Amino acid sequence: MKLSTSDAYTIERPASLAVDRTALLELYYFMVLNRKLEERLGVLYRQNQVVGGLYSSLGQEACSVGSAYALERGDFLAPMIRNLGSLLVRGVRPIDIMAQYCARAISPTQGKDLNVHFGSVENGIIAPISVVGALIPVMAGVALEMKMHDKPQVALTYIGDGGTSTTDFHEGINFAAVHKLPLILIIENNQYAYSTPARLQFAVTDLIDRAVGYGCYGEIVDGNNVLAVLDVVRRARARCVAGDGPVMIEAKTFRRKGHAEHDDAGYVPRELLAAWEKKDPIDAYLRWLFANNVAESEQEIAGINTDITAILEAAADEVLAAPFPDPSIARENVYG
Amino acid sequence: MADRQTLSAHKARFAHVPDDKTKLEMLHYMKLVREIEDRIERKLYRQGRIVGGVYVGRGQEAISVGTAIHMLQDDVVAPSHRDMGVFLMRGISPRRIIAQYMGRSTGLTRGRDGNMHMGDMNHNVIAFVSHLGDNVPVAAGVALAFVQRGQKNVALCYNGEGATSRGDWHEGLNFAAVHKLPVVFFINNNAYAYSTPLELQMAIPDVAMRAPGYGMPGEIVDGNDIVAVYDSAKRAIDLARSGGGPSLVEYKTFRMTGHSAHDDAGYVPPELFEEWKLKDPIVRFEKELVAEGVLTTARIDEMQRECEKIIDDAVEWGEQQPFPAAEEVTRDVYYEG
Numbered sequence: 001m002k003l004s005t006s007d008a009y010t011i012e013r014p015a016s017l018a019v020d021r022t023a024l025l026e027l028y029y030f031m032v033l034n035r036k037l038e039e040r041l042g043v044l045y046r047q048n049q050v051v052g053g054l055y056s057s058l059g060q061e062a063c064s065v066g067s068a069y070a071l072e073r074g075d076f077l078a079p080m081i082r083n084l085g086s087l088l089v090r091g092v093r094p095i096d097i098m099a100q101y102c103a104r105a106i107s108p109t110q111g112k113d114l115n116v117h118f119g120s121v122e123n124g125i126i127a128p129i130s131v132v133g134a135l136i137p138v139m140a141g142v143a144l145e146m147k148m149h150d151k152p153q154v155a156l157t158y159i160g161d162g163g164t165s166t167t168d169f170h171e172g173i174n175f176a177a178v179h180k181l182p183l184i185l186i187i188e189n190n191q192y193a194y195s196t197p198a199r200l201q202f203a204v205t206d207l208i209d210r211a212v213g214y215g216c217y218g219e220i221v222d223g224n225n226v227l228a229v230l231d232v233v234r235r236a237r238a239r240c241v242a243g244d245g246p247v248m249i250e251a252k253t254f255r256r257k258g259h260a261e262h263d264d265a266g267y268v269p270r271e272l273l274a275a276w277e278k279k280d281p282i283d284a285y286l287r288w289l290f291a292n293n294v295a296e297s298e299q300e301i302a303g304i305n306t307d308i309t310a311i312l313e314a315a316a317d318e319v320l321a322a323p324f325p326d327p328s329i330a331r332e333n334v335y336g
Numbered sequence: 337m338a339d340r341q342t343l344s345a346h347k348a349r350f351a352h353v354p355d356d357k358t359k360l361e362m363l364h365y366m367k368l369v370r371e372i373e374d375r376i377e378r379k380l381y382r383q384g385r386i387v388g389g390v391y392v393g394r395g396q397e398a399i400s401v402g403t404a405i406h407m408l409q410d411d412v413v414a415p416s417h418r419d420m421g422v423f424l425m426r427g428i429s430p431r432r433i434i435a436q437y438m439g440r441s442t443g444l445t446r447g448r449d450g451n452m453h454m455g456d457m458n459h460n461v462i463a464f465v466s467h468l469g470d471n472v473p474v475a476a477g478v479a480l481a482f483v484q485r486g487q488k489n490v491a492l493c494y495n496g497e498g499a500t501s502r503g504d505w506h507e508g509l510n511f512a513a514v515h516k517l518p519v520v521f522f523i524n525n526n527a528y529a530y531s532t533p534l535e536l537q538m539a540i541p542d543v544a545m546r547a548p549g550y551g552m553p554g555e556i557v558d559g560n561d562i563v564a565v566y567d568s569a570k571r572a573i574d575l576a577r578s579g580g581g582p583s584l585v586e587y588k589t590f591r592m593t594g595h596s597a598h599d600d601a602g603y604v605p606p607e608l609f610e611e612w613k614l615k616d617p618i619v620r621f622e623k624e625l626v627a628e629g630v631l632t633t634a635r636i637d638e639m640q641r642e643c644e645k646i647i648d649d650a651v652e653w654g655e656q657q658p659f660p661a662a663e664e665v666t667r668d669v670y671y672e673g
Contacts, residue, residue, distance in 0.1 A: 165510050167503020174501050177539035203513040203551030203581075213546035215539030245539070 009279040011222070011288050017231040024294050025304070027069060027226050031061040031282050033308050034085035037094050040312045041101055045261050049320065051103035052114040057082035059224070059256035062281035063158075063188050065089055066229030070237055071124070071156060076142050078126035078135045078157040079116055082188070082255075086158075087116060091123045095315035104322040111325035112333070132163040136172030136185060143181035143246070154240040156184040156233070162193020164207055173246065177214040182240035184233060185248050188223060190255035195267045208250040216246050223251030224281040227288075254279070350567035354405075356630050362405060362562055363625065364639060366397040366618050369421045371643040372430055375651065376437050381597045385655075387439030388450030393418030395560070395592030398617035399524050401425065402565030403492060406573045407460075410487065412478045414462040414471035416494040417452045418524055418591070426459040430650035440657035447660035448668065468499035472508030472521065479517035479582075490576045491519040498529020500543050509584070513550040516581035520572045523584065524559065526591035531603045547584040559587025560617040563624075590615075 013019075038056050045054045057064060064085030068077055071090075079086045084097060092108075099107035101115055108118040119127030126142065129135050135157045143155040159169055164187060176183040187207050191198045204210075211218025217239060221232045229251060236247035254276035258265035265273075289295040354362065373392040381390045393400065400421030404413065407426070415422040423433060428444070436443030437451045444454035445463075455463025462478070465471050475493035482489045499505055500523065512519050523543045527534050540546075547554025553575070557568040565587060572583040590612035594601035625631040 165507060167507055170506030171501060171503050174538060178536060180539075200514060202510060203516075204549060207549075209551075210546075210549035213540065213549040215545075 008287070009224075009284050011225040011227060011284045013227045013288075013292075014231040016235065017227055019227070019230070021294055023069070024289065027065060027230070028282075028285060028289060028295075028301075029304055029308070030065040030069070030085060030089050031226060031285065032305060033088055033094065033311075034061045034065060035282060036305075036308050036312055037088070037097060038084065040316060041098065042261065044098070044102060044316065050101045052101075054101065054261035055081040055115065055259075056257040056261065057084060059276060059280065060188060060190060060253050061085050062226035062229055062285070063186065063223045063251045063253055066226040067156065067158075067184075067186055067233045070230050070233035071154070072237070074124065074151065074153045075237075076124045076126055076139070076153070076155045078119075078139050078142075078155075079128050080132070080135070080158045080160065080163075080188075081116060081128065082160075082190075083128075083158055084116055087125065090120075090125050092120065092125070093315075094312055095318055098312075098315050098319045099322060102319050103324060104319055105325045105329075106319070106322045110329060110333070112330070126157075131168075133159060133166030133168035133172075135159075136168050137175065138172075139185075140172045140176040140181055140183055140246075143176060143183040143240075144179060146182055147179070152241045154182040154184055154237050156186065158186045158188055160193055161187065161189040161191060161198055161201055161207060162196060164210070165193075165201060173214050173216060173248065176246040177216045180243060180245035182243075183246040184236045184240060185246065186233070187248065187250045188253060189250055190223075190253050191272075192255050192259070192265075192268060194259040194263075195265075197267075206250060208248060211248040214246075214248070216248050217244065218248040218250070220250045220252065223253030224279050224284065226281060226285050253281075350563065352567045352570040353563065354566050358405065358566075359621075359625060359630055362401050362566070363618070363621055363631075364643070365401045365405075365421055365425055366562065366621065367639055367643045368424055368430070368646065369397045369401065370394065370618060371640075371647050372424070372433060372650070373420055375647050376434070377593070377597050380434075380437070380651070386437050386451070390437070390597035391417045391452055391595070392593055392597075393420055393524070393591075395612060395616065396524055396526060396587075396589045397421055398562035398565050398621070399522065399559045399587045399589060400494070402562040403494075403520075403522055403569040403573075405566065406570050407492065408489065410460065410489045411492065412460045412462060412475075412489070413492045414475040414478070414494065415464060416468070416471070416496060416499070416524065417464055418496070418526070419494050420452075422492075422494070423454070423459075423461060426456075426461050428454075428456055428459055428461065430646055431653045434647075434650040434654035435657045438654045438657070439659060440654060441660040441664070442657045446664065446668065448665070467502075467504075469495060469502030469504040469508075471495070472499075472505045473511065474508075475519050475521075476508045476512040476515075476517055479512060479519035479576075480515060482518055483515070488577055489518065490573055491517075492522065492573070493519060494522045494524060496529060497523060497525040497527070497534060497543055498532060498537055500546070501529075501537055509546075509550050509552070509582070512582040513552045516579070518576040518579070519582045520569070520576050521582060521584045522569070523586045524589055525586050526589050527608075528591050528595070528601075528604060530595040530599075531601075542586060544584055544586040550584075552582050552584055554584040554586065556586050556588065559589035560612075560615045560620060562617060562621050589617075592616075 068086035068089035103111040139155040139157040208218040400419035404425040475491040478491040544554035
């Protein structure tokens, strides 16, 4: 393993972050699982096995994994389309996500809804809503319930830079701030909302400038540093549980693929993509693991990678052998 | 001496100080607003001569008058329900306003919509939309049209602090900021949104704190001081007109009535009314003008009688107007060219 060169992007562990070796390796495991699962889905997509669109979080894995890892049992998380990694951390199996994307009957929605559009009360997951922003009032409601019942728990959800321009973002975070609800809102500023660049989305440099306008605590974090994300969300969680109200976090990152697999993102300058490729969160974290002697050997890391590949291959085999939903169940679970 | 002192104090505080003629014009309109709203709310409504509810801006007259005074002929305004001064200053006659409140066919909506749901594009006043905050994207759109046409005009948009919690307000401000549109957003922060006090509406003391989050200037102004309103509005409008983009101007004021004529506002601590009564924008301005030697108390009484006469005439005229004919009911529902 080559250690960091002078011009390479490097990450540091925030001084306030206490974390043991097992956790450090788990963070690596989940980020790689996130990436390799998406790569495997990319293959299935090209083989016409995926029903509907495929959305990648390439380059944003640290955001999903670091934030979800900061949560505790009993907390609730609502992902967006690029937070597949958050679901894996919350205990969703890769096969569940693969079966969802391939619309098979063994998926959490029995093949009746796609991709990450499913929830799990046991795992503390609220199903995402396609209409971007709509999750914020929903999660404010979840947080209100926690507050009303004095539960030492938090609700966490995500929004993109584009989603901050929506009605629901504004109404949801304002409501949470007025009622001091334990809500953590992570703005994943990946600089493109489909093809709309940040400069056509808002007239400020940092979206966190909005936090003060809601009376809400806010912080900016390097979204490509999984340790910094874990640290900021843990501290946000502590604030929320202490009754200090919601926390807004702006994670600076970059969407390295198109909006979805069908989009070649020709509107994104190549040099921007190249610059962010050098800031790859997994590569940077791996360098950190070696530089800080967390990873004992290259074999140890290779072993993790091999295990993940094996899990994904077994999952793909099982999914492709599974049936599509039977038409007779079409009307089941439509209403509660 | 007193007049010079007041004037120099104003000049020290403000970039733009109205001349005497403008001051008298503003006082006239503030008094006219108070008179027409008092007449509607405290007399005609109680006599059963008004159709529907009545929402007034008592105590907030300085805001609509001190801002709208800067409008040019082709500027466009999207008022809220407590901005009667905007309608009067845009040249909509008290007669037609009274007819509107009485549901008569010569009212602005020809008797087919109630009271303050009025507008008139002949006067560049966009009809008030009940869904508060909805006028924000509309005003931003008007400003976008000005830019696209190369017109040097501005759009003015008014809302209460309650409406700032609405998504439309957020979307409209953000859009205007991104595209640097010539629009000014005025907030009548009157401390209550129906019965919701400010602290249950937002977790911040000032709406203007939101302005930096959109990348636009924000300012907090005493909304009961018409000279301060005049100055702040002039600067914001000039900035927009010169291509500098939108601003958010927050006027601190107080709603000296219930939400509407049917609401006794029992939820508002009485001492707040007492406190704000002392800050009445009309009484305050009159005192300043007398101190400056621009006016005498006798002249103020005369101005009051002039306003009363205008409204007497409007009411008399309104009473004589017909209600809409039943066969007109489908007219103006869709655009007919």
